[in-house]
Amino acid sequence: MLKTKQAAMAAFIAMLSSTSALAASDKDIETLRAEIQNMKQAYEERINELEAKLNKVENIQAQSVVPKATTPATAGRSVKDNSFNPSIGVILNGQYNAFSSNEGEVAGFAVGHEGERPREGFGADHTELNFSGNVDDKFFSSITAAIAQHEGTSEIELEEAYIQTLAGSGLPDGMSVKVGRAFWTLGYLNEHHSHADDFADRPLPYRVFLNGTFNDDGAEVSYVLPTPFYAEIGGGAFRGDDFPFGEGAGSNAGAWSAFARIGGDIGNNQSWRLGGYMLSGSADGSRLSNEDLVSFTGDTDIYAADLRYTWAPTGNARDREIILQSEFFWRNEDGVYEDTEAATGAINFDDSSRGWYAQAVYKFDPQWRIGARYSQLQPANVPAGLLGSALDADGYDPQAYSAMLDWTNSEFSRVRLQYNREELSRGQDDNQVMMQYIMSLGAHGAHKY
């Protein structure tokens, strides 16, 4: 009985609620309709308003931008599947060397591995692999790895891995920032890969002061001034790991640099560039040299200057050209030297040394060039504690004479024969013959001046 009553109640309630729901929905529909009508009207008004605005803007544009900015047709040409791959280039750089002397010590200098005399015999050292390309509209990047032989094993050496801002990336015109590892701006040769050198080996100052090349990790900013002639200034901050520094530690930059360059033309066929550079930093841990037998801890300052002059006597540099080039280095070291082989112990050292070279290259035929180079070093006078050590030159100035002949079949291949007479220590006269080939495979960027 109770159950049926409850069921009836429930049914009644259900009926009630459903009818009320129906009644409510009719009302709601009415209001909804009204609302939709309102909205429709409102939107139509807004759309009309927007259309009017758009027309207005279009008219303004049509009036003001009569010659519309044209997009060059570059984008329309030859799009391939791999068009976004980076450019890939390989440099095959091999040498055959023969030396008359067993020793290649440089009197008065402790040199790093790259600054040592190269290996005798055949060597396919310094084959370079390069990948480069624009990252996007703001950045360019490039990676160069060298595959080099070091103490019997092949090593992959990261020569360069940097990003660089592109012109038009938002920096002022003429300004560029390069970050990563790169052949930084210092003198003439340092910026260039060795395959672009005019001789098979680097001149003496590069070997003793920079261990071939300075490519520390860091950042550099450069700015081409808006002057009518060429003038560029810049500077960088570096980790302080690479020779002539050592073991940069912590977040502080271990080294920094500054440079300024000017250049121009003389008449139609002559051109020149002059630069001044400085590189300063410290070896906090130590700079190891002479096969880790000599160590230096302390501050190193290098000041350098370079001059390059080119002359195309017939106007056409393809045909005939004379290139003169010279660089001067001055280094001051303030710290502690130790030669473990000579068992000197740690000796305080504060002195300077110098080095320079000058070279001339003459292209007498579109495919043939001859060249001559002279390099000289002036070591520091060592304190009493370092007498008899590797740093003691005993008043001797190392020097080297070079002569080369090269044949360039095309822009992509060159074969070179070079003769060196190196007088790097007293009584150690070394007659050297070097044969070198440099071949470029694939993409190859334009060479700097």
Next chain:
Amino acid sequence: MRQLLSMVALGLLCAAPVTAQAKVNIFACEPEWAALAEEIGGDNVTTFSATHAKQDPHHIRARPSLIAKARHADLILCSGAGLEVGWLPLLIQKAGGHVQPGSVGYLMASEYVPILEKPIVVDRSMGDVHPEGNPHIHLNPHNILLVARELTKRLETIDRPHAGSYQSKLNEFISRWQPAIARWENNAVPLKNLPVVVHHRGFSYLLDWLELRQVASLEPKPGIPPTTSHLEGLLQQLKAKPASMIIRTPYEPKEASEWLSERIDRPAVVLPYTIGGDDESDNLFKLFDRSMSLLLGAVDDQ
């Protein structure tokens, strides 16, 4: 030291002229484009040519002076198609944002004309071939017209206040250029189908336009200087099938073409190739007048 250097840097920055450019600075890679820019730009532009007629535009150094000029350019006008690939990228890299590839201030003429000799396969064993095709496009006067139209559009965009002047200069140029083309084409009738030998494939557009036949080049492969064995081979080929002349640019060495000229008893002709290529060729009209008269002269002598 650090302070001193930054002061020097600051001083240099302040000393730099911050003049508003009244004129449009046009950096032309080759003299023919500088001449065209002068025709269209007139007094509203200053033009600079990165190369002169005695220079091979393939082999230019990215000299400091060129970096400075490109840095100031509002428009860079070059042949393109890889002709300047050995030096222009370095200049562009240090130039302003408005002359970068894809911008209004970057005009590569070869992108606006039909390209000849576009290789289907490229391999470096073929010599210095340009994957983009032959870049020496300016010796067909119809190409000059196409580039002139594009150049006008660019100048109108860069220098809006003078848009009207550029348009009227273009119209005026066309009104003189088109009759000149008709005249040249009329005069060129005796040249039709003549077989010629070139030093480098720098005249392909001229020969194609005038319907001469390029039967051989002194370079064994593009960009590779003539070799004795190649020249001997050519001599045999030309003895069997003679050519009417050997042509070269003012910047190409004379030895190879003169050697061959003596042996086949046909003239070795130096065409001006570009503005300033000889004393007479000091504008675009005279460049073509002179080229035509040299070609016709060489034929008359035979």
